[in-house]
Amino acid sequence: MTVRPAVPDDLDAVVASAVGLFAEDAGTRDPLMDVSWPVREGHEYYGSAITDPDVLCLVAVSGDQVIGHLIGRLKRPNPTRPTVVGAELESVRVDPAHRGSGIGAELDAAFVEWARGRGVTEVSVHAFASNTSAIRFYEAHGYVPSSLQLNRDIT
Numbered sequence: 058m059t060v061r062p063a064v065p066d067d068l069d070a071v072v073a074s075a076v077g078l079f080a081e082d083a084g085t086r087d088p089l090m091d092v093s094w095p096v097r098e099g100h101e102y103y104g105s106a107i108t109d110p111d112v113l114c115l116v117a118v119s120g121d122q123v124i125g126h127l128i129g130r131l132k133r134p135n136p137t138r139p140t141v142v143g144a145e146l147e148s149v150r151v152d153p154a155h156r157g158s159g160i161g162a163e164l165d166a167a168f169v170e171w172a173r174g175r176g177v178t179e180v181s182v183h184a185f186a187s188n189t190s191a192i193r194f195y196e197a198h199g200y201v202p203s204s205l206q207l208n209r210d211i212t
């Protein structure tokens with residue numbers, strides 16, 4: 058297994074991994090989530106991510122199979138936290154058959170190395186509160202819970 062930056066030829070596999078992530082994560086946790094978004098828009102969105110210098114698009118590869126992906130993105134400066142240079146771990150997924158063998162850890166380590174190389178001082182990730190296994194994964198890698206978003210339906 059190797060972790061490497063995605064190239065344009067990986068686009069279909071990155072989109073497929075994102076489709077899987079939406080279906081498994083947001084699709085089971087947020088009834089308002091449009092899980093068909095990556096099917097419709099994924100090629101354009103992730104195609105741009107692969108070539109954007111402010112975005113890290115990684116794939117985990119076994120043989121010629123993509124078995125995981127990670128998207129990381131530099132954040133815009135926030136004047137209310139002027140000393141922070143931030144990057145967001147926007148999405149990460151490992152194929153179910155390959156979980157629990159350190160691939161997620163390798164993807165996260167490569168993201169942190171990329172971020173440090175760009176002067177980033179703080180990396181962040183959003184997770185559904187009910188995604189306890191992903192939260193356990195992040196906490197094991199030094200991420201600490203910060204803000205809590207509360208949604209209220211006012212229809």
Ligand SMILES: CC(C)(COP(=O)(O)OP(=O)(O)OC[C@H]1O[C@@H](n2cnc3c(N)ncnc32)[C@H](O)[C@@H]1OP(=O)(O)O)[C@@H](O)C(=O)NCCC(=O)NCCS
Nearest residue numbers: 149150151156157158159160161162183184190191193194
């Ligand atoms: C979170 C995820 C990327 C971790 O990848 P991974 O390759 O399984 O991670 P590692 O092997 O490096 O670490 C395993 C740890 O991840 C956590 N984990 C989360 N979901 C897991 C799963 N389904 N199977 C095994 N471990 C899982 C465990 O805490 C485990 O720690 P442990 O070994 O102490 O039990 C992966 O489980 C995944 O794709 N989950 C579904 C998608 C998702 O929720 N993404 C995050 C959205 S915020």
